[in-house]
Amino acid sequence: MMALTVETCPQCGAPASANRRKCEYCKSEFFISDLSQVAGKSSTEVQKYVSFYKSNIAKDDGDADSVTGLGLCYLQLKLFKEAAQFLEKGRDLAPERPSTYFYLAMAIMGRKRPKILSRTDVQKVEELLEAAISLDSDYAAAHALLAIVRHDYYELNGLRCPGTPPAALVGRAKTGKWARADHERMVELNNYPDNEYCDLLIDLRAIIKS
Ligand SMILES: [Zn+2]
Numbered sequence: 001m002m003a004l005t006v007e008t009c010p011q012c013g014a015p016a017s018a019n020r021r022k023c024e025y026c027k028s029e030f031f032i033s034d035l036s037q038v039a040g041k042s043s044t045e046v047q048k049y050v051s052f053y054k055s056n057i058a059k060d061d062g063d064a065d066s067v068t069g070l071g072l073c074y075l076q077l078k079l080f081k082e083a084a085q086f087l088e089k090g091r092d093l094a095p096e097r098p099s100t101y102f103y104l105a106m107a108i109m110g111r112k113r114p115k116i117l118s119r120t121d122v123q124k125v126e127e128l129l130e131a132a133i134s135l136d137s138d139y140a141a142a143h144a145l146l147a148i149v150r151h152d153y154y155e156l157n158g159l160r161c162p163g164t165p166p167a168a169l170v171g172r173a174k175t176g177k178w179a180r181a182d183h184e185r186m187v188e189l190n191n192y193p194d195n196e197y198c199d200l201l202i203d204l205r206a207i208i209k210s
Contacts, residue, residue, distance in 0.1 A: 004056050004059065004060055004063050004065075004066065005018070006020070006021075006030050009023035009025065009026060009028060009030065010028070010030060010048050010049055010051070010052030011023065011026055011028040011045060011048055011049075012025055012026040012028065014026065016030070030052075031065040031066070031069050032049065032069050032072050032073075033065075033068065033069075033072075033097070033099065034072070034099055034179065034181060034182070035072055035075065035076060035103065035181055035182070035185045036179065036181025036182075036185075037072075038072060038073060038076045039076065039181055039184065039185060041076075043077070046073050046076055046077060049069060049070075049073050050070060050073045050074075052066075053066040053067075053069045053070035053073065054070065057070065062093060063093075064090055064093035064094035067086055067089050067090040067093055068086070068087065068090030068091075068093075068094065068097075068100055070086045071083050071084075071085070071086030071087035071088075071089075071090050071100075071103070071104075071107070072087070072103060074086060074107075075087070075103055075106060075107050075189065078111075078189065080107050080108075080109075080110035080111070081110075083103075083107035084104060084107040084108055087100055087103055087104040087107055088104055091104055096135065097135075098131075098132040098133075098135035098136040098139055098142070099132070101128040101129065101131045101132035101135070101142075102128070102129065102132045102139065102141060102142050102145070102182070104128050105124075105125045105128040105129050105132075105142075105145060106145070106185070106186070106189060106190055108121055108124055108125055108128070109121075109125060109149075109190050109191075110190070110191075111190070111191045112191060113152060113191045113192065113193050114148060114149040114152035114153045114192075115152045115153055115156055115157060115193070117149075117153060122149060122153045125145075125149055126146065126149065126150070126162075126163065129142045129143075129145055129146040129149070130146070130163070133146070137176075138176040138177045139176060139177070140172070140173045140174075140175075140176030140177055140178040140182075141173075141178060141179065141182040141183060141186060143169045143170070143172040143173040143176055144169070144170065144173035144186070145186060146164075146166075146169050147166040147167075147169035147170045147173060147197055148166075148192060148197045148198055150162075150163070150165070150166045150169070151166040151195065151197040152192075152193065152195065152197070152198075156195070166197060170197065
C-alpha cells in the first residue's frame, strides 16, 4: 500500500518535506496512532486533524493511517458511533495493529456501563480485546478492560463468565505494559461503575510508568 503524500502540516500549514511523517516546524505528527497524541489538544486542533484525514480519505479511502486517525479523533470527541465506524474500517485495512482493536472496543462501549450493554456488543468487545491480546500479550489496558467488562456484565448479572476470568485478567493487567495515556483515556471516556474492578483500574494508576 502506497502512503499518501502529505503536502502541508495539518496543524500549522507549513509545507511538508517529501516522505516526512512529522512537521519540521511545529513538530506535530501527521498521523496519530494512539489517543495520547490527541488527548492534550484543543478541539480546534483535533478538528484540524479531522479535516486533514477527511481530505486524505476523499483521495484514497483505503489509507489505513487516515481512516484510523479519523476514528481516533472521533473517539476523543466522544462521537462513539462515528469512531466505531472508522476504527472498524481501519482495523480491516491494517489488522496487525493491536491498539485499533482496543480503541474500537472502547468506541463500542461508549458511555454505557458494561452491565447494560447488549449481549451482541459485549461479545464483540470481548472478541476485540482478545484479538488485541493475541497480537500483544503484554497489552495491560486490554486485559484490564476485558476484566471490567466480564465482571460487570457476566458476574454482576449472575451469568456464567466465558473465557479467562476477571481475577486472572487483572493479574495480567498488573504485570503487562501500561501506557499512561491508555489508562487516562479509559477512565475518562467510558463509563465505569463503582465496583472492585473499576476501583482497581483507578488504583492501577500507581503502578503505571509514564
Ligand atoms: Zn506543523
